[in-house]
Amino acid sequence: MGAEKTATKKLDTTIKEKPAFVEELWKDRKEQWNGPRIFVLIISLLAIGLSIFHIYTAGFGTLSSWQQRSVHVLWAILLIFLLFPFKKGKKFGLIDILVVLLTLVTAFYMITGAEAIQSRQGNINNSDVIFGTIFIALVLEATRRTNGILMSAIGVFFLAYIFLGRYFPGALAHPGVRYEKMVDHMFNGTLGIFSAPIYVSSTVLILFVIFGSFLMKSGGGQFFTNFAFGLFGNKTGGPALSAVGSSALVATITGNGAANAAITGSFTIPLMKKLGYSKRFSAAVEAVASQGGQIMPPIMGASVFIMAETVGIPYIKLALYALIPAIIYFFIAGMVVYFHAKRLEMAGIPKEQLPDLKQIILKQSYLFLPILLIIGLMIYGYSPMKSGFYAILATVILSWIRKATRMNLLDILAALENGARSALIVIAACATAGIIVGAVSLTGLGITFSRFVIDVAGGQMLLLLLLVAVASIIMGMGMPTVSAYVILSVLGAPALIDLGVNIVAAHMFVFYFGVLSGLTPPVAITAYTTAGIAGANPTKTAFYAIKIGLGGFFIPFLFVYNPELLLQGGDTARISIALLSAFLSCMFFAGALENYFLGKLGIVKRLLMFASAILLVTPGIWGDLIGLATAIFLIIWQKKFTAFVAEDSQKMSG
Template identity: 75%
Template sequence: MKEASKSPKKIDTEIQEKPSYIETLWKTRGSKWNRARVLSLIIAVLAIGLSLFHIYTAGYGTLPSWQQRSVHVIWALLLIFLLFPFKKGKEFGWVDVIFVLITLATAAYMLFDAQGIQSRQGNVSTNDMMFGTVLLALILEATRRTNGLLMSFIGLFFLAYIFLGQYFPGALAHPGVRYGKVIDQMFNSTLGIFSSPIYVSSTMLILFVIFGSFLMKSGGGQFFTNFAFGALGNKSGGPALSAVGASALVSTITGNGAANAAITGSFTIPLMKKLGYKKKFAAAVEAVASQGGQIMPPIMGASVFIMAEATGVPYIKLAFYALIPAVIYFLIAGFIVYFHAKRLKLEGIPKEQLPSVKEVLLKQSYLFLPIALIIGLMIYGFSPMKAGFYAIIATVVLSWIRKKTRMDLLKILAALENGTKSALAVIAACAMAGIVVGAVSLTGLGLTFSRFMVDLAGGNLFVLLLLMAVASIILGMGMPTVSAYVILSILGVPALTDLGVNLIAAHMFVFYFGVLSGLTPPVAITAYTTAGIAGSNPNGTALYAMRIGFGGFFLPFIFVYNPQLLMQGGNTLEITLVTVSALISCFLLAASIEGYFIQLLSVIQRILLFVGAVGLVVPGIAGDLFGIAALIIVFLWQKSKNNNVPKQLSA
């Protein structure tokens, strides 16, 4: 079967974004006003206002710490209760009105008595306890609406653990904490709700989300997509390779796997299906690429900003450290897609039906300049906030180079609105993560859990890594990556560092598995999103995505044992050797998974390549020699004229 024969006359790579409320209202400005239009206007004005607040504070200085974070949280809560109804799929109703009024009352108390609340740390008042309790309840409900019941339940569990610690078994038990101290930690200070996750969310994170919204509105996402299809579309497996490239590039802007899958998957998945790929494969490829965008520099996902705060390492350095593993992740997915196409004899799309790379670069490459500006400013020493601030301005200015990308006032307002709306779920998740941070601090759970995991593993690092990987995937199910990472970094990283794992490698380990939880059933949000677009079985798609994205599950073990892959330790030669070894390992792994190398692989050949891939990542020369020997043996075996070719595998 050849893709070329089924190719459409012209490949449509246009990204279709959902119109913002402000754009819809403008287009229907002659219509009569009703409740729905009034509500849309209120949401649009509040969302635009929050974006403007954060852009202004990024450029001209933030409010004092507690005030900045409290404004951020309470404004976001108000929008959540307006935008996400109490019952999913229903209209805004009287229950939502009650939540809005309670939020406004809490906001008034927090804003008008901000200094008093902070001054009463250690001696909370009755009003503090009342409004602190209300705020906790509002965050739990907002999290349920935006991130699901499971995430809200996790917050409830940690709150219950604070008060009921004496009923927990063994080392997990603690005497409990009085209520006043809990409210003091959670509400009056910056050690609970307003701790590091909300600090990051209210400064760097939301600004980069807003920047991503501006970049999408200016056509940056379209540029990345056209470039990926022009560069890769004519190769074997071209449509799938292009989907990997386009989704990886666009998801570095969006920072959200499921959201990105909905944006790019709307055209990559139907295109792959039309050109001969089975719907399960098409959905799985898009899921792997979209979810992996969170690990790809320079933008990456929200978790890396929190990682920078936790490790004390600047964000731009963490992005640099993460570059090699991220590239390898997508190379593995690309190798698997390529071998899949070769196995099924699928060809690429004719060049004349694809965007011209030269033309795309000549006409649209200026849209990459804001990202380059962010990188340059942060390398030069600017804070992420300042870099994001100037990048937003640059995006608007550069958009005026061509009429097609020009951002007028309506597009600017739409970008401001979409930026805030895109951040709401993450803000709620960060507030919930703050509750977890406060609970761990109050109870000493972090140290207890670390000792428990080390004891359970018997002091064996490999066993501990397996336990942490499973725990990371389970905790990450149905949760945004940022929430999963915060919990895992608090509970899991100390256990890893106790056994000698490099600090950056330990954080990256739990971060990777938190990201990959979006692909693992029974709750695989990103895979389920792409399955819905493709019309494939959700769990079957998730399992296939795990197969294509297996490198992501493999890589964290590589850089724990070889931290040079993260630029941690070693000289240039050692880093180069480890990188080359990892690349060869991942090539062998992809061939083994897909069952194809020069031609179809036998079972013995697949096993030999898989063991060789493992050998290449085990520290020491013996493993490297075995891996290279496995590659040479299979290569010569497949090249030999007497090779007994197995029957073709099914798609």
């Protein structure tokens, strides 16, 4: 009777989100605060106010550039200093009070004197120097508290480079810059802290983070997860395939690999373990899917909005260009999971335990409409800001269709608060990224670094790509994808463009490796998060995640040499051939990785399969033809071998 109940019990894929408002927020913060609840309520109201400010300006018009960006950063760092103590894990203390007061004084100076500060650009006074210095220090401290010491230290390094350029070797040397000029560049205008990263952060990025919070609160995350399990759950490798699908969909909303792993991994990993997958495999699959969600349009971890501003291509076009490589990434991950399950003869989840796909589509598919609305509005010509504004309104209205998803006033307030709080880490990182961008433009480092890297690579494209890939992984370790991309876009991408790489391919190349740094030791944040949930060894999980997601490390090389995969540089026929070759290559690559394709492979077949996969994506018709011929030969050989083994086994059993 007990077994029968277990067999028919429906899989619970509900993503439960605890609202951080009033009582629940107090429960979360009572260990941090010694003071009365009123302080917790003030923090909550400040977060809600930040979201309302950005929703209002998106719908009804922003302030002037410098004012919009300065209010955005000041509001965010005030919240950071209230939420993140000076010492991690400690309670709010005297240092925190002093920093909050200093932030308030600086905010008063900047907001009341905004027009005068801007008018003095190029001719700053002593007050600007003092408050500019304080503001830079506050940004770096806010970044340290939210993103860790590494990102803050990189900001300090670039500030030091401004003054100590004469001590750097060769092409990296420069005469140095006066202190007042540095403050003027970073603080008084829109070329430093308030440059492109904060422009995007203060207009589009935070709005889409808030939108993601509303979508999750309305049940969108649950819909994506139920849909993935209903679609893939009963297939071979179903639990792992479902984890790949649900994590990919949810990660496009959250924009953060580690956060997404914590949300969806809390039930996908235990489920995979329960059905026989190892701890390490379960954690690695979730890590690969969660991290890869940031490369999947339409939202792409919000980095695509900064990329659009940087390369001067509309967001909707960039999202379209990024679609095929993202599909290839998840296709490889899915095939690795499938072949792994086939090799180990692992079945899917019984249908009676899965959500009913037809009912999910009938009852919950309306939750996907806000994303379609964003895409449709931008295709029609609306700005990302205005599209995000209408999408947030649509999410609330659509949630009222069914009682189960209906958002009441407290749900809306909780979504506003969670959206602002989720954006704080990225805002701080973008502000420090602005310091880096300012240092690069002030010293001319972008041009000299490009020449330096090209010289080291000896002008060889493949070597340059490898150098930039390694640098991108190192720079991306422990950083939010947005901040990693900003740094790499001003240092790595120009070197690739100088050597003839397509501008979209160059920026996508560094973006991909910035994302994949979340899987690579020693700072594989997403892999370590899933390992903690699974109870697996973190380092072994990270290396296994690299194996499962290895195709992702090759995809950037593929679209550099085959820009047709980014829908660049070719007619329909060439793009179609490139797509077919890429998907065949991915299938053979996954089979070689898992040592399975129509049956288990031997060492010779495995090597031939790797060779076929590489040849199929080598530029030129001959590579495709030889790779395809090798693949056909392998398929025939493997089919005959598998049939022979099956026949032999039947005779033995007979």
